[in-house]
Amino acid sequence: MSRYDPRGKTNRALLVGVSEYDYVTAETPDGVPGQLPAVHHNRNRLKNALHHTGVFGQGEIVVCPSPYHDVFDEALHHAAQETDGLLLFYFAGHGIVSNSGAELFLQMRNARVSAGLHDVFPNSARLLQVLVELAGSRAERVVVVLDCCYAGNAAGIWQNFKGPHREKILLLMSVQSNRLIDGGDGSGATPFTEELVQLLDDDGVLWLSDLYAELKNRMGRAGHVTAFGDAQEPQAAWEPGEDVLLRRGFGQPYTRPPTPQPPPRPSPWIRVLGALRTRLRNGTAWVRRHLRAVLVLLLALALTALGGYGIATLAAGHGSCTPPLELRVMTDPDLESTVRSAAATYLTSDANTTGAGCRRTGITVYSAGAADAVTALRERTDAWQDPGEDDDPQRDVGPQPDVWIPAAHADVGRVTIGQEGRVRAQVEPDQAPFAYSPVVLAVPNGLAGGGDAQRTGRSLVELIDDLEKRDSKADVRRTDPEYTDGALLATMGLYGGSADARGGEQRLTQSGPPAPTAADLLCTLPDNEPVDNSTAALVPEFLMKSGVGCDQTTRTRRTAEYPDDVPGLEPTFVRVRWQDGDRDKDARQNAVDGFHDWLTGEGGRTVLAADGFRGVSGEHPLLATKPAHGVLRAPDRLAEPAEGTAMDRVLDKYRSANGPGRVLFLLDSSGSMQGRWDGPSGGPGLLKQSLGGLGPQDEYGVWAVYGTTGSGHTDLLPFGPHKNGEAQRVLADRNRTRVRDAEADPHIALLAALKDMAGRGKDDDHPQLIVYLTDDEDDNRLKGEQLTQVLDKAHQAGVPVAMVSLTSGGCDRGRADALISETSGGRCLDAGDDLGAGLHDEVARTGTGKQ
CATH class of the missing domain: 3.40.50.410 (von Willebrand factor, type A domain)
Structure with a gap:
C-alpha cells in the first residue's frame, strides 16, 4: 500500500446527508433528537467543492438527500460496484452508539430507537456493515468521512474489523469518540464540514494527510467544542504510509509532496527487507507463506530504528523518482471515460517508464462542454492565461490544456477560422482523427424494426418516423447539444437541413433539462422501466459497448440504427501551445509526443477497441474482433464528416429554438x-x-x-x-x-x-x-x-x-x-x-x- 493517485480511474463520491427525519423526540418517544437543517447546506457545499477538485468527473458525485434506510442501502451498493478507483463516502446526520460504545449506527430518515431496547436502532445503518460493503467494493481506495455524533467511535470499529481489504479504507471523523457535537443553527454548514469544504475549495495539490492536519489546526483555532465543553478534535485512522490525493491543483504542474528520505546508509533492517523481497521474486515458498508476518515485524523494527523515517519511502516504491511533468488533457465529455482509461494505461506502460521504474509523464484528464471549449479557444485565450474576476476560463472551463481531444475534427476549424482578439494559444491538430464512432439511434430491442438492411441507409427523421409507426408512444431522447459534439451532430440530422429547429425539437421527449452526456442518458433511463422500454436514445455507437456498465442488471438491451445524415465522432489529437509558455518547452513537447505516439499507436488502439470504437479509414471497421450487442459490423452509407460552419449554424438554431x-x-x-x-x-x-x-x-x-x-x-x-x-x-x-x-x-x-x-x-x-x-x-x-x-x-x-x-x-x-x-x-x-x-x-x- 502507498500514496494513491486516483486520476484516470472511475471514481465516485457518495454524499449522504440526513437533514430531515420522520420521527423526532418532540413528537414521539422513539424518535431522534431533532431535525438537522445545517446538513442540507453540508451536502450542497461539499458537492460543489468536490466538483472543483479535479478528482471526480462528470456524473461521479452522487448526493443522497435524507434517504430512507432501503434507499441508502441501494445507493451504497451501487457506488461500491461502480467504482474502480477512489470511492469517497460521506455521512452527515444523527449517529448513535450501543451501550458499550463498540457499535456505531448511522441514522437514516426513518430511524427510530426501540423503547426499552437501547441497543436496537431500526432503520439505522450499522457502521460495521457499511465497512464490509465498502471493503468488498471494486474501489482501490475508500475514504470515509463521518460528521455526526460519536463519529470518533468509528476508529475502534475499523481497528477491530477483521474482514479482507480493511487496509484500503481510510477514515476521517469529525470528533473524538463518545462525544456529541453541535449540529449547527441551520444558517450554514456544520462546523466540521464548513472547515472541510473551505480546505477542498482552496488551490493547489491536497492529500488526505495534509487535509487532516489542517482540519485539526483550524478546528482548534476556531474554538469549536463538543457537548461536554471540551475541544472538538477531528480524528483519523488508516494504515501507516497510506495517503490519497483529494485535489489535483488546477493551473499548476502536479507534484507529490516530498516524502521523508532514509539516511544515506540504510539500516540493517531495510537491507534485510530488501533481501526478503528478492527471495519473494525468486519464488521461495517459505517467504510466500510467511512474508506478511515478517514484513509487519520488520517494518515495526525499522520504524523503531529510524525514528519513523523511511517508512513512507518504503511504502511509496521508488523514493528516488523526481515528480514527472504533468500534462493537462481536455476532452469532450462523451470521451472523458475513454481518454481517462487511455491515460491511466499509458501512465504505467513501458512507454512512460524509465529504466529505474519512474514515470516520465503525469496526465490530468478533464472534460469541458464542447461549445465552451470551442468558444474559449476561439475568443478567450487571453483571459484563459490572465483571468479576471468576470472572465475566468480557468474557473469556467478548466486549466489551460496542453492537449485538446475534441469529438469532431471540424472543431479545430471552428476555433481557427473565428479567432478573435489577442490570441494566446495556437492549436496544432493532427491531419486526421485517430478513431471513429457513428452516432446511432439506440432503439429498445422490443421496438426494433426488421433486418439489418432496415437499420442503415435512411435519414434520422425517416428512422424516427418508422419507430413511431411501430409504436405511437415511443419516445426519442438526445443529450445537450451545447455540452457534447455527439448531441450537436445528432441535432444536425434531427433538423434535417430545414430551418424549422423548433419542429425538430418537438420530435423529442424531455422532462427537465437534457442529460449532459450520452452515458448519463443511458444510465438514467433504467431508473424507470417503462421509460427504458419505450425510449430510443441518440448516442455515439461506442457506448453500446462501454456505456452499459452503470446498470447492467436492469438495462433494456438496444439495437443500433444508423442514420445516413448524422456525422460521426472523430476524436482528434490537438496540441495546444501557449504564448510565453516556453520555460519547459522541450520537456513538454517530449511529453506530448510520447502520449501522442502511444495513443495513436497500438497502445491506444487496444483501449479504443475495448471501448467500442472503429477505425478511421475506409469502411470504418470495428477495432474489436467482436461487435457489441446491437451493433452492425459494417453499416452502409455512413454520413460524411461534419463541417465546422454547419455545426455552428445548427448550434445557433438550437439556441433560438x-x-x-x-x-x-x-x-x-x-x-x-x-x-x-x-x-x-x-x-x-x-x-x-x-x-x-x-x-x-x-x-x-x-x-x-x-x-x-x-x-x-x-x-x-x-x-x-x-x-x-x-x-x-x-x-x-x-x-x-x-x-x-x-x-x-x-x-x-x-x-x-x-x-x-x-x-x-x-x-x-x-x-x-x-x-x-x-x-x-x-x-x-x-x-x-x-x-x-x-x-x-x-x-x-x-x-x-x-x-x-x-x-x-x-x-x-x-x-x-x-x-x-x-x-x-x-x-x-x-x-x-x-x-x-x-x-x-x-x-x-x-x-x-x-x-
Whole structure:
C-alpha cells in the first residue's frame, strides 16, 4: 500500500446527508433528537467543492438527500460496484452508539430507537456493515468521512474489523469518540464540514494527510467544542504510509509532496527487507507463506530504528523518482471515460517508464462542454492565461490544456477560422482523427424494426418516423447539444437541413433539462422501466459497448440504427501551445509526443477497441474482433464528416429554438411560508434568481397563491413581457410581495393556472411552463379526487409544471409534487437539490435568457 493517485480511474463520491427525519423526540418517544437543517447546506457545499477538485468527473458525485434506510442501502451498493478507483463516502446526520460504545449506527430518515431496547436502532445503518460493503467494493481506495455524533467511535470499529481489504479504507471523523457535537443553527454548514469544504475549495495539490492536519489546526483555532465543553478534535485512522490525493491543483504542474528520505546508509533492517523481497521474486515458498508476518515485524523494527523515517519511502516504491511533468488533457465529455482509461494505461506502460521504474509523464484528464471549449479557444485565450474576476476560463472551463481531444475534427476549424482578439494559444491538430464512432439511434430491442438492411441507409427523421409507426408512444431522447459534439451532430440530422429547429425539437421527449452526456442518458433511463422500454436514445455507437456498465442488471438491451445524415465522432489529437509558455518547452513537447505516439499507436488502439470504437479509414471497421450487442459490423452509407460552419449554424438554431416562451409563476404566500420567505433561498429569492433565464421577448407573470375560496390567488405581476428591473422591483416590494395570514389551496390555484396557460397556447407553439414554489404545508388539499382533477387537467393542457418544494422529500416518489410534474412533463425540485440553479435552468429552457 502507498500514496494513491486516483486520476484516470472511475471514481465516485457518495454524499449522504440526513437533514430531515420522520420521527423526532418532540413528537414521539422513539424518535431522534431533532431535525438537522445545517446538513442540507453540508451536502450542497461539499458537492460543489468536490466538483472543483479535479478528482471526480462528470456524473461521479452522487448526493443522497435524507434517504430512507432501503434507499441508502441501494445507493451504497451501487457506488461500491461502480467504482474502480477512489470511492469517497460521506455521512452527515444523527449517529448513535450501543451501550458499550463498540457499535456505531448511522441514522437514516426513518430511524427510530426501540423503547426499552437501547441497543436496537431500526432503520439505522450499522457502521460495521457499511465497512464490509465498502471493503468488498471494486474501489482501490475508500475514504470515509463521518460528521455526526460519536463519529470518533468509528476508529475502534475499523481497528477491530477483521474482514479482507480493511487496509484500503481510510477514515476521517469529525470528533473524538463518545462525544456529541453541535449540529449547527441551520444558517450554514456544520462546523466540521464548513472547515472541510473551505480546505477542498482552496488551490493547489491536497492529500488526505495534509487535509487532516489542517482540519485539526483550524478546528482548534476556531474554538469549536463538543457537548461536554471540551475541544472538538477531528480524528483519523488508516494504515501507516497510506495517503490519497483529494485535489489535483488546477493551473499548476502536479507534484507529490516530498516524502521523508532514509539516511544515506540504510539500516540493517531495510537491507534485510530488501533481501526478503528478492527471495519473494525468486519464488521461495517459505517467504510466500510467511512474508506478511515478517514484513509487519520488520517494518515495526525499522520504524523503531529510524525514528519513523523511511517508512513512507518504503511504502511509496521508488523514493528516488523526481515528480514527472504533468500534462493537462481536455476532452469532450462523451470521451472523458475513454481518454481517462487511455491515460491511466499509458501512465504505467513501458512507454512512460524509465529504466529505474519512474514515470516520465503525469496526465490530468478533464472534460469541458464542447461549445465552451470551442468558444474559449476561439475568443478567450487571453483571459484563459490572465483571468479576471468576470472572465475566468480557468474557473469556467478548466486549466489551460496542453492537449485538446475534441469529438469532431471540424472543431479545430471552428476555433481557427473565428479567432478573435489577442490570441494566446495556437492549436496544432493532427491531419486526421485517430478513431471513429457513428452516432446511432439506440432503439429498445422490443421496438426494433426488421433486418439489418432496415437499420442503415435512411435519414434520422425517416428512422424516427418508422419507430413511431411501430409504436405511437415511443419516445426519442438526445443529450445537450451545447455540452457534447455527439448531441450537436445528432441535432444536425434531427433538423434535417430545414430551418424549422423548433419542429425538430418537438420530435423529442424531455422532462427537465437534457442529460449532459450520452452515458448519463443511458444510465438514467433504467431508473424507470417503462421509460427504458419505450425510449430510443441518440448516442455515439461506442457506448453500446462501454456505456452499459452503470446498470447492467436492469438495462433494456438496444439495437443500433444508423442514420445516413448524422456525422460521426472523430476524436482528434490537438496540441495546444501557449504564448510565453516556453520555460519547459522541450520537456513538454517530449511529453506530448510520447502520449501522442502511444495513443495513436497500438497502445491506444487496444483501449479504443475495448471501448467500442472503429477505425478511421475506409469502411470504418470495428477495432474489436467482436461487435457489441446491437451493433452492425459494417453499416452502409455512413454520413460524411461534419463541417465546422454547419455545426455552428445548427448550434445557433438550437439556441433560438425554444423562445420566446411563456412562464407563469405561482408563489405560495400562505402563513406557513413565513420561515421560508427571506433571503436567496426563500420563495421570492428563488423566483428572482430564475428571471435571468427570461428575455424581453418572453412573457411571464407571478401569482401570489393564498386563500381557499375563489381563484385562490391574486396577481403580483401581470402576464406579459417585462424588463428585468420591473419584475425585481415588484418582488422586492414588501407591501406587495409578502406572506398572508391565510392558508393556500394548491388544488384551486393549479387548476386555474393550467386553464390560463392552455388558453394562451392555442394559436402557436411557443414553449410554456408553470412554476409552483411552495413549502407543501397545504398539500393535504392535493389528495384523492382533488389530486385526480389536477392530474387530469395537467395531462390535457400539455403545459409542463415545475413543482419546487422548499422542503426535503417533496419530490419523493408518490408525493403530489412528483406526480404533477411527471404527468405534465415538467420537473420536480425539492430542498435536496440546488434549487436556485435547478429552477434557473428550467426557466432558461423555456425563455430566451437575454435579460
